[in-house]
Amino acid sequence: MAAEHGESPLHQFTIERLVPIHVGGLDLSYTNSALFMTIAVAAIAAFLLLSTSGARLVPTRWQSAAELSYEFIANMIRDNVGSAGRPYFPFVFSLFMFVLFGNVIGMIPYSFTYTSHIIVTFAMALFIFIGVTLIGLARHGLHFFSFFAPKGMPLALQLILIPIEVLSYVIRPMTLSVRLFANMMAGHTMLLIFSGFVVALGILGVFPLALNIFFILLELLVAVLQAYVFTILTCIYLNDAIHLH
């Protein structure tokens, strides 16, 4: 969130190649986005490993925080998927922590928010989509496709309804990724626009400054909330695949 003069509010989303790597025709450079993903993963690992290293019966604050995040996801899976969703806990938990840390680390000034890039969120959403579809196919075989055919409909209606059902299923990764990306990008752009006003308005800049403090709090809420929404939708999709209706 570099609030420098004359810089576009969208400049913060620029991808910079830190270590250019070109393999064949592919650009595999290590970018600032990748750097912050590495930081997030390192922070998650450090948080969970350090806080549980000296596990005690009466938890310390750090251990309590780690246990809370564990229980939060465990309850989410139990409530939304049931016991059949237990094998997928590691995936859902990693996903939640990755999105959460990405969002929250992005709130630190001068850092980079990798969840504000649609390609990142779309890659995650597509992975979830393919994974959930494969789980559904593996569990139910071809019966999985009855998912798209509403029961008890005349054939003429089925011809219209099945494409609609398929489309509404295929759209899932789009909405999942656009939601996270749009929230993060809009919030960060708004913060920077208002912080630009602070400088431009001189003494009157205290008003946008006060507003920005409020917005930063709001953005912190959005950062956590969007991580939650992303995860709970994953749970709901997983539930659909495991328990067909």
Added chain:
Amino acid sequence: MSDHRTPEDLKSLRERLEKARRDRPQETADDGGNQRGALNSALSVGLRIGLELVVAVGFGTGLGWLIDKGLGSRPWAMLVGLLLGFAAGLLNVWRAMNGMGLAAGYHPAPPVADEDEEDQ
């Protein structure tokens, strides 16, 4: 739950803990969705629903446009895609509204999922 003899205060603590644990699911079901700032939840629900519709229409139209481009059947596939996308979007909105109730219902999930036909 064991039969160990515990000092009186420990026993009462355990009772209170168990009571709190029993009450918790209902509490979260009631408070989590509604009480935590009516504005926030209404806003996020509204944004979520709006996005659901917009993305569906956009995706349907885009898919139709691509099919048109491939087959040279302008503008028909795009129009069909627009309508299908709109229908799929509405379906998703309807499901999301129903599914949110289910998702935040905090019942043990399997019976809910099996009994309800329209769970999202």
